[in-house]
Amino acid sequence: MNMIHTTKPTKEQKKDMESLVASCREKEPMSLTAPLEEDLEYDIFLLYEKDHLSAMAFLFFPDDTRCECCAFVEPAERRKGYFAKLLSKVLDLVEAYEKKLGQSVDFCFLADERTPSAQAVLEAMEAEYWYSEHTMARSLTPKDQAYVMDSLTIEPEGDNLYSACLKGRVIGTCAVIPSGRQFYLYSFQIHEDYQGQGFGTQFLLGMLSLLSRTGHRVTLQVSGQNYIARNLYKKTGFQTTESLSYYLY
Numbered sequence: 001m002n003m004i005h006t007t008k009p010t011k012e013q014k015k016d017m018e019s020l021v022a023s024c025r026e027k028e029p030m031s032l033t034a035p036l037e038e039d040l041e042y043d044i045f046l047l048y049e050k051d052h053l054s055a056m057a058f059l060f061f062p063d064d065t066r067c068e069c070c071a072f073v074e075p076a077e078r079r080k081g082y083f084a085k086l087l088s089k090v091l092d093l094v095e096a097y098e099k100k101l102g103q104s105v106d107f108c109f110l111a112d113e114r115t116p117s118a119q120a121v122l123e124a125m126e127a128e129y130w131y132s133e134h135t136m137a138r139s140l141t142p143k144d145q146a147y148v149m150d151s152l153t154i155e156p157e158g159d160n161l162y163s164a165c166l167k168g169r170v171i172g173t174c175a176v177i178p179s180g181r182q183f184y185l186y187s188f189q190i191h192e193d194y195q196g197q198g199f200g201t202q203f204l205l206g207m208l209s210l211l212s213r214t215g216h217r218v219t220l221q222v223s224g225q226n227y228i229a230r231n232l233y234k235k236t237g238f239q240t241t242e243s244l245s246y247y248l249y
Contacts, residue, residue, distance in 0.1 A: 003089060004046040009036075013046060016053035020072050027075040029114035031135075031242040034072075035060070045089050047082055055082040057090050064101055067094055068246070070110045083121070106248060113243045127247035132224030135242035136233050140212035147209040149202045154210060162210075164190070164203040172203050176211065176218075183211050185220040188229075204236050 009017065017034035024030055035042040035058045043059040057071040069090055073082050091107075098104050108130055111118040152171075155163045164172035172190040176183045185207070190200045211218060220238070222229050 002048040006044050007041050009044055017056060020053050023074055024072050028116060030112045032070055032112055043093060045086050047086060055086055057086040066106045068108055068110055109247045109249060111245050113245050122247050127249045130246040130248045132245045133221055134224055134240050135221050136238040137219040137241045138238040140216050144208045144212035147205050149206045152202050154206050174207055181215045182217045183215050185218050200232050
């Protein structure tokens with residue numbers, strides 16, 4: 001057995017990681033993927049049995065107060081203690097990180113709500129449900145380009161940031177990250193004094209109209225507890241493509 005800790009997996013290791021995820025996905029529903037992004041640094045633990053990747057775990061620290069962890073174990077090699085070995089290494093790293101900072105962090109697991117094995121493990125560990133987050137997506141069509149806002153205007157603020165203006169007053173903001181002909185939309189908000197008056201719907205449809213000129217798809221993430229935002233996105237044509245739950249441990 002060989003345990004490897006890396007933040008920069010090799011091409012071969014990335015192939016092994018993708019193969020492991022594919023094997024898990026064949027066993028049961030799952031939308032989680034291997035951490036292969038070049039611009040985000042993950043701590044990755046790879047557990048090899050001979051030359052075969054049997055299990056892996058990866059950690060991501062979005063800020064100094066939080067650590068997110070996800071693990072995969074080859075379905076045919078479960079119940080061999082691989083997850084326990086990974087967890088021991090993961091917790092050692094988190095403990096060292098806390099000592100370095102001089103403060104504790106919220107350690108949580110990510111799990112797909114549709115994956116029974118993950119839910120069973122988290123229940124056995126007595127991990128505490130924290131919250132859920134949904135990825136939603138919508139295609140952009142020529143029909144979107146024809147939308148005209150009734151009372152708002154959208155003003156670009158630079159660096160893919162936009163403002164919703166009502167009679168010259170900024171009442172909302174939105175940011176996007178372009179990737180080819182796709183856009184990731186985030187930080188969408190209407191100022192509190194202007195909520196509940198239909199401006200959110202106008203602003204969102206106006207943004208979709210703007211993005212449809214050069215793109216064909218928009219994705220976003222929303223908290224499962226943010227019912228108002230989820231209803232707005234559903235009303236404007238977004239559909240849920242992924243649901244992840246976070247569990248404190």
